[in-house]
Amino acid sequence: xxxxxxxxxxxxxxxxxxxxxxxxxxxxxxPNLYWYRQAAGRGLQLLFYSVxxxxxxxxxxxxxxxxxxxxRQFILSSxxxxxxxxxxxxxxxxxTGRREQxxxxxxxxxxx
Amino acid sequence: SQKIEQNxxxxxxxxxxxxxxxxxxxxxxxxxxxxYRQDPGRGPVFLLLIRENEKEKRKERLKxxxxxTLKQSLFHITASQPADSATYLCALGDDKIIFGKGTRLHxxx
Numbered sequence: 001x002x003x004x005x006x007x008x009x010x011x012x013x014x015x016x017x018x019x020x021x022x023x024x025x026x027x028x029x030x031p032n033l034y035w036y037r038q039a040a041g042r043g044l045q046l047l048f049y050s051v052x053x054x055x056x057x058x059x060x061x062x063x064x065x066x067x068x069x070x071x072r073q074f075i076l077s078s079x080x081x082x083x084x085x086x087x088x089x090x091x092x093x094x095x096t097g098r099r100e101q102x103x104x105x106x107x108x109x110x111x112x
Numbered sequence: 113s114q115k116i117e118q119n120x121x122x123x124x125x126x127x128x129x130x131x132x133x134x135x136x137x138x139x140x141x142x143x144x145x146x147x148y149r150q151d152p153g154r155g156p157v158f159l160l161l162i163r164e165n166e167k168e169k170r171k172e173r174l175k176x177x178x179x180x181t182l183k184q185s186l187f188h189i190t191a192s193q194p195a196d197s198a199t200y201l202c203a204l205g206d207d208k209i210i211f212g213k214g215t216r217l218h219x220x221x
Contacts, residue, residue, distance in 0.1 A: 044211035103155030
């Protein structure tokens with residue numbers, strides 16, 4: 001069965017510091033992968049999605065970037081964090097055929 | 113722009129009763145609609161998908177309806193239990209998927 005790993009689980013970073021969040025998946029190959037952010041009182045915001053290695057589509061222009069160096073690895077990065085980057089970051093993969101999303105455990109990021 | 117509306121207020125339902133959650137949308141013609149459950153501090157969990165040409169879908173104690181004329185979906189939990197307490201998210205999809213903010217449901221023992 002499919003498994004999604006995210007780390008770290010929680011992170012506290014100062015404004016202006018860099019960020020790297022990692023997502024890896026098991027039990028599937030060539031998945032469509034997604035990064036979402038869920039801020040307090042707001043819905044899930046799609047940030048990036050990837051249909052394959054090196055293929056990234058950005059949904060929201062901001063100071064975040066994503067990369068997919070391997071088939072089952074998806075990385076979210078920032079060179080300089082803003083206070084507004086605080087939130088719950090979720091990696092997801094798309095189920096085959098039915099378009100459902102399977103989410104990882106998430107990373108809680110607090111920018112201070 | 114596309115908009116999804118779910119009850120912003122928490123819903124309190126007595127155990128054993130049917131809980132009904134609403135999802136309304138505008139400026140969108142989705143090919144399918146999904147419902148997810150999210151517990152505090154956890155990622156959402158997929159529950160049900162209903163396509164635009166389907167009126168109703170059931171899974172155990174869950175029932176979803178999809179009215180493309182009213183642009184509305186209703187999500188029902190029958191014989192509700194305290195363990196059903198969570199936030200429920202509605203999501204609409206076509207080539208992309210967009211999520212509502214969710215409704216918090218409390219099942220009172």
